[in-house]
Amino acid sequence: MEAxxxxxxxxxxxxxxxxxxxSPQIRVQLLQRLADAGLQTLEAGAFVSPRWVPQMAGSDExxxxxxxxxxxxxxxxxxxxRGLEAAIAAGCREVAVFAxxxxxxxxxxxxxxxxxxxxxxxxxxxxxxxxxxxxRGYVSCVMGCPFSGPVKPQAVAAVSASLFGxxxxxxxxxxxxxxxxxxxxxxxxxxxxxxxxxxxxAGHFHDTYGMAIxxxxxxxxxxxxxxxxxxxxxxxxxxxxxxxxxxxxxxxxYLLDGLGVRxxxxxxxxIEAGEFIGAQLGRPTASRVARALLAQCTMx
Ligand code: HMG
Ligand code: MG
Numbered sequence: 606m607e608a609x610x611x612x613x614x615x616x617x618x619x620x621x622x623x624x625x626x627x628s629p630q631i632r633v634q635l636l637q638r639l640a641d642a643g644l645q646t647l648e649a650g651a652f653v654s655p656r657w658v659p660q661m662a663g664s665d666e667x668x669x670x671x672x673x674x675x676x677x678x679x680x681x682x683x684x685x686x687r688g689l690e691a692a693i694a695a696g697c698r699e700v701a702v703f704a705x706x707x708x709x710x711x712x713x714x715x716x717x718x719x720x721x722x723x724x725x726x727x728x729x730x731x732x733x734x735x736x737x738x739x740x741r742g743y744v745s746c747v748m749g750c751p752f753s754g755p756v757k758p759q760a761v762a763a764v765s766a767s768l769f770g771x772x773x774x775x776x777x778x779x780x781x782x783x784x785x786x787x788x789x790x791x792x793x794x795x796x797x798x799x800x801x802x803x804x805x806x807a808g809h810f811h812d813t814y815g816m817a818i819x820x821x822x823x824x825x826x827x828x829x830x831x832x833x834x835x836x837x838x839x840x841x842x843x844x845x846x847x848x849x850x851x852x853x854x855x856x857x858x859y860l861l862d863g864l865g866v867r868x869x870x871x872x873x874x875x876i877e878a879g880e881f882i883g884a885q886l887g888r889p890t891a892s893r894v895a896r897a898l899l900a901q902c903t904m905x
Contacts, residue, residue, distance in 0.1 A: 606823070608867040610646065611854065612807065612833040613639050614779070615882070617648035617682060618851055619839025621660045625886055635882050639836060640677050642874035648701070649679040652688035655811035668695035680741070682717050689729050693736050700733065701777070702726040703743040704768060706761040707750035711780070714745065723767050730772045742773030743809065746795055748785030758796035766800035775805050775832055780820065783813030783849060787823040794827040807831035810852050812838060817852035818860055825864070832857060837879035838891030853892030855879060
């Protein structure tokens with residue numbers, strides 16, 4: 606099987622939902638450690654309202670402090686043109702816009718309807734193209750909404766097609782509440798690949814119900830080759846009550862190693878980065894693989 610690309614979202618999706626707000630300096634240290642481990646695409650912050658997500662305040666300082674590293678893309682979430690301009694001013698060369706497949710979630714997360722968000726993103730894409738900034742697109746609630754329940758694959762496909770049509774180079778399918786199962790994942794990918802090439806689809810699985818690894822395996826079999834993950838399984842979503850973190854990067858690497866799939870990332874170095882950030886947050890890792898391997902080190 607050809608190589609898989611990982612998008613490390615711990616410093617954004619992870620930290621945006623932690624009780625403690627970490628300083629930009631600590632966030633930069635985490636990102637540097639993760640890049641040292643071989644991760645090449647890293648979400649480093651979000652240019653959103655600090656009233657809505659205080660944990661991401663100071664993202665401009667994070668970007669200003671991050672060095673240019675050949676082969677490494679530091680990326681940011683932006684909800685509107687204002688966020689894009691702030692990201693560009695901070696030196697960011699790649700952003701992500703985030704729409705939802707559920708109206709209720711769109712209202713709670715970004716205070717507007719799906720259609721309104723897509724119209725705003727159209728403007729973001731035009732301006733980003735002018736500025737030479739690449740744009741990734743997220744679709745949230747792809748296998749269920751915390752407020753309105755079931756979401757049809759066709760609804761996800763429609764939003765994915767809009768984002769891809771306006772110029773997003775990749776569409777990341779977000780199981781925000783981690784409720785998906787392999788069967789639902791298969792149906793989801795089948796619907797989305799009718800409108801977006803499978804090579805431009807990514808999987809973004811939260812692990813709330815413990816299904817993330819099974820869903821990733823299913824998505825791999827369906828041809829997806831890009832996955833988002835979070836060191837130590839950090840994270841969740843502030844507007845998705847009860848959602849836990851993304852699949853842990855360590856667990857994803859262990860799966861890929863077991864399947865013999867190339868990824869270019871050093872598992873031990875990611876575990877060390879997870880230890881570093883866990884100590885800052887005062888919380889143990891949520892990665893089963895990190896826990897198992899760390900326990901073996903203690904016994905040795
Ligand atoms: P609003 O209240 O409708 O907008 O928020 P507004 O235009 O009335 O502005 C409200 C305030 O925000 C104003 O400031 C604006 O200046 C400011 P105030 O007068 O109150 O001091 N503002 C901004 N500040 C900084 N950066 C900006 C910006 N824009 C306006 N870009 C808004 C609309 C979109 C701003 C708000 O709803 C928001 O920031 N939401 C962010 C929500 C968020 O970050 N959610 C988590 C990320 S999504 C996610 O995690 C899912 C994902 O992981 C995939 C998955 O798992 O499914 C991606
Ligand atoms: Mg997420």
